Amino acid sequence: MNFYFVFEGKTEPIVYKKWLSVLLPDLTEVDSFDAVNQNNYYYESDMGVPSCYRVAANAIQEINDFPKYNYLVLFTDADRFTVAEKKAEADQQINLELEDKPFKTLPENCQLEIIVQKVCIETWFLGNRDFFVRHPQHNSLLKKYIEYFDVSKSNPEDLASEFVQDEENTKDIFGYKTKALFHESYLREIFKERNSAIKERSSASNKNFYYRKSKPMEVQEKHYLKQLRARIEANSDHLLSFQEFIKFCLKIKGQLNK
Incomplete structure (x- = not known):
């Protein structure tokens, strides 16, 4: 195949x-x-x-x-x-x-x-509850995002669902013209908070958390994927588009093993 x-x-x-x-x-x-x-x-x-x-x-x-x-x-x-x-x-x-x-x-x-x-691949990445920071201590913007919409409790695919993006990009949400850019920003702020917390605990730590499209870091790792799968197992109505990807892979795996 x-x-x-x-x-x-x-x-x-x-x-x-x-x-x-x-x-x-x-x-x-x-x-x-x-x-x-x-x-x-x-x-x-x-x-x-x-x-x-x-x-x-x-x-x-x-x-x-x-x-x-x-x-x-x-x-x-x-x-x-x-x-x-x-x-x-x-x-x-x-x-x-x-x-x-x-x-x-x-x-x-x-x-x-x-x-x-849906909305973008960063939307899926927001589904990792284990990586999520529930009470940020270093990031006021992340606090605002969580107060607006807590992605650890609600379906990340519904983040900013009420925001109507027009073709001319005349509207914005938290300064972003598209849902996708806002979702990506939310993810970046989680990474920043993680990084600040690590540096606070140990200034000698060489571990860095950051997210860039060209260097997605943690999200590509096996443990991150495991947590996303745990999310959809715990909440069958969350991340439905991610579930489609997983179902496709399971179907292919079954065909490969025949």
Whole structure:
């Protein structure tokens, strides 16, 4: 079984590659699309929207030229849309990109899967209760965020759900024009508080907590993924889009083990 992954952003390949090594350890990466053989994956990443739809359409051409793939998987953020709306947009835009391509569909042995991160992948990262700081001592902004919406108690996917983001970005929440940027800021402030607490306990500590899209640090680790899975086991109505990703991996794991 082989996979062609298209990651919209720069954080996704870093994190998903580590998570897949835990969830689907039998898969190995190859460095060109025509190098897959058995239980391999190839990926393209960091092109944003709408370019990821063009890349997915090009992937369909490559898969037809080299029909050894079983899945083409697009990973993308919902942003201001619902998961259903984002999937519909992706389907529509990929089909538009295919209009001037020789191959209009995937081969019969391959299917398209769209994994939507609601609101963004940082939204999922906010689900780790063990990493969350309930009573910040060093970060007044984080205190304001928690007073506004406590992601340890309520579903992170509902953070700023009342905020209506318009296409012209004329509105803002806590100074951010999009939900995704606000969610990312919330996560960054948790990391900052963690870092300040460590430095307070031990000035000699060389452990640093910070979050950047190009260096997501802790969130890619096995223990962090374990806590996210614990969250959805404890709260079956939380992080529903993350649950879709986990269900997909469990389905694939079952197929690989046959």
